[in-house]
Amino acid sequence: MTTTIARPTPAPAAAPRPTVRRTGPSLPTLVGIEMRKSLSTRSGKAMAVAAVLLGPAATAVVAGASTEPLATVTGPIAVMGLLTGYLLIALGVLSTAGEWAHRTVQTTYLLVPHRGRVLATKTVAVALMGAVLGAVSTALTSGVLAVMVDGASWDGAGRAMVVAVVAGAAFAVVGAGTGAAFANTPAALTSLYLVLLGVIPLVSGFKPEIAEKVDPAGAVLNLGQGEQTTQSVLILVGWVVVPAVAGWVLTHRRAAQ
Amino acid sequence: MITVENLTKQYGNRTVVDDVSFTLEAGTVTGFLGPNGAGKTTTMRMMTGLVPATSGTATVDGRPYTELPNPGAVVGTLIDASAVHPGRTGRTHLRLLADTIGVPASRVDEVLELVGLADAAKRRVGGYSLGMRQRLGIAGALLADPPVLIFDEPANGLDPEGIRWMRDLLRGHAARGGTVLLSSHLLGEVEHTVDRLLVIGAGRIVADGQVSELLGSDGTSVTAVDLAGLTRVLQGAGFHVQHGPDGALVVEGAEPAVVGALAASAGIALTDLRPLQRGLEDLFFQLTAAA
Numbered sequence: 011m012t013t014t015i016a017r018p019t020p021a022p023a024a025a026p027r028p029t030v031r032r033t034g035p036s037l038p039t040l041v042g043i044e045m046r047k048s049l050s051t052r053s054g055k056a057m058a059v060a061a062v063l064l065g066p067a068a069t070a071v072v073a074g075a076s077t078e079p080l081a082t083v084t085g086p087i088a089v090m091g092l093l094t095g096y097l098l099i100a101l102g103v104l105s106t107a108g109e110w111a112h113r114t115v116q117t118t119y120l121l122v123p124h125r126g127r128v129l130a131t132k133t134v135a136v137a138l139m140g141a142v143l144g145a146v147s148t149a150l151t152s153g154v155l156a157v158m159v160d161g162a163s164w165d166g167a168g169r170a171m172v173v174a175v176v177a178g179a180a181f182a183v184v185g186a187g188t189g190a191a192f193a194n195t196p197a198a199l200t201s202l203y204l205v206l207l208g209v210i211p212l213v214s215g216f217k218p219e220i221a222e223k224v225d226p227a228g229a230v231l232n233l234g235q236g237e238q239t240t241q242s243v244l245i246l247v248g249w250v251v252v253p254a255v256a257g258w259v260l261t262h263r264r265a266a267q
Numbered sequence: 268m269i270t271v272e273n274l275t276k277q278y279g280n281r282t283v284v285d286d287v288s289f290t291l292e293a294g295t296v297t298g299f300l301g302p303n304g305a306g307k308t309t310t311m312r313m314m315t316g317l318v319p320a321t322s323g324t325a326t327v328d329g330r331p332y333t334e335l336p337n338p339g340a341v342v343g344t345l346i347d348a349s350a351v352h353p354g355r356t357g358r359t360h361l362r363l364l365a366d367t368i369g370v371p372a373s374r375v376d377e378v379l380e381l382v383g384l385a386d387a388a389k390r391r392v393g394g395y396s397l398g399m400r401q402r403l404g405i406a407g408a409l410l411a412d413p414p415v416l417i418f419d420e421p422a423n424g425l426d427p428e429g430i431r432w433m434r435d436l437l438r439g440h441a442a443r444g445g446t447v448l449l450s451s452h453l454l455g456e457v458e459h460t461v462d463r464l465l466v467i468g469a470g471r472i473v474a475d476g477q478v479s480e481l482l483g484s485d486g487t488s489v490t491a492v493d494l495a496g497l498t499r500v501l502q503g504a505g506f507h508v509q510h511g512p513d514g515a516l517v518v519e520g521a522e523p524a525v526v527g528a529l530a531a532s533a534g535i536a537l538t539d540l541r542p543l544q545r546g547l548e549d550l551f552f553q554l555t556a557a558a
Contacts, residue, residue: 028377030340032336033337035369043366046363050352050363108352112352119317123316123332267312267317267318
């Protein structure tokens with residue numbers, strides 16, 4: 011393919027300087043920029059679309075294929091919230107580890123040298139995106155349930171929906187923290203999914219009493235159905251805090267090159 | 268003004284930047300030369316806070332880069348032109364930078380026009396050539412028209428017209444009072460662009476001075492209609508004369524004015540008379556080999 015590149019324009023002799031903000035970007039501005047970064051690439055957009063559509067699509071398939079009556083919608087809403095959260099992990103990982111993979115972290119730190127500020131705004135940004143995408147997905151899932159399922163109880167559905175939204179935000183932040191800690195997208199994703207979908211289920215088969223104290227999936231399902239609230243909240247907080255702290259520490263020590 | 272004092276970087280037992288000090292004044296273009304692995308890029312990364320220094324300081328108008336309230340408005344940096352997400356369009360990439368720095372969106376179109384990427388702005392960066400990515404990096408550095416430019420190998424991927432354009436850009440920036448630091452392996456390009464040279468070898472500054480000072484040497488190159496006669500006159504005056512390239516005579520230790528006066532007194536017509544200058548390549552290899 012032949013590409014014609016326009017020749018650069020000779021610089022004007024004494025063009026006035028552009029208007030420039032004297033201070034750095036505010037936190038809300040940075041959060042908005044981080045959200046736009048995540049959604050300005052095909053991978054980010056695809057991840058967002060998948061996160062929104064996976065829950066309702068899976069619900070439609072299961073509802074259509076199932077012959078058993080559904081007693082309550084809280085279970086399916088919580089389950090689909092969890093599945094959406096698993097996808098939103100990837101969005102979080104891409105927001106942090108993705109910058110290291112493409113070396114765009116250099117430009118980010120050149121413009122905003124305080125790495126803690128960058129990590130904090132990325133965390134807020136992915137939490138907001140996780141919550142919004144989780145909310146949209148949950149609303150669509152609930153709509154599918156309302157249309158396709160007759161006779162199910164909607165008691166507790168509001169709580170389940172809130173838990174699904176919180177799970178979306180929490181899992182996205184887990185991804186962001188883990189991505190910041192590893193600074194390597196494949197390593198972060200593999201490690202997280204291996205633990206969540208492999209190690210914990212394996213441990214639950216041998217030591218269920220240990221697995222139930224660390225399993226975020228179980229915590230989301232229990233919260234969605236109003237069970238073991240305190241333990242479930244602590245588990246999710248632990249999953250959010252530990253990668254975030256690890257990401258914070260390692261980000262500050264890592265050379266950006 | 269940029270001041271670097273005793274900047275050092277060690278990785279374990281390996282010292283990659285060793286006690287580097289220099290000051291960059293406004294209105295100057297400084298070339299930062301050195302072989303691969305000499306420490307140029309590491310020095311630039313320490314100056315911009317990307318890599319923590321083991322010791323020493325680097326300041327921009329008296330403040331470390333990381334303490335500038337809006338660094339992108341003060342220092343335009345091009346360190347790695349390929350550090351762009353390939354999935355973004357050129358315009359989107361610059362818009363994100365512009366919003367972070369705090370310049371109007373219209374400035375994005377101005378810099379795209381300036382670097383000749385206006386037609387490619389809507390294409391994904393993954394489809395850009397090396398030269399286009401280089402131009403995009405330059406565009407990003409120029410968004411705020413900052414007083415300081417720090418460019419690492421800016422001519423990479425540029426064709427001769429692009430190199431000339433970049434030279435005019437940088438010299439124009441310095442002429443308007445800006446400060447430019449650029450590193451390059453293209454010695455010929457650096458020689459025509461910079462006022463001052465910093466040469467680094469094995470992590471240490473081995474030369475720091477004006478181009479004319481570093482490249483000039485004590486002597487004169489002269490050609491004449493009667494080379495043999497001129498040779499006799501110069502040798503008679505006590506000068507050592509050698510035959511140089513292209514038929515010129517090389518007179519060591521002689522000022523051009525003295526050689527001209529001797530030729531005139533003997534009635535010998537001169538066809539060329541100039542101070543003797545070393546090539547930048549010779550200087551580069553001499554200094555970095557010693558390091």
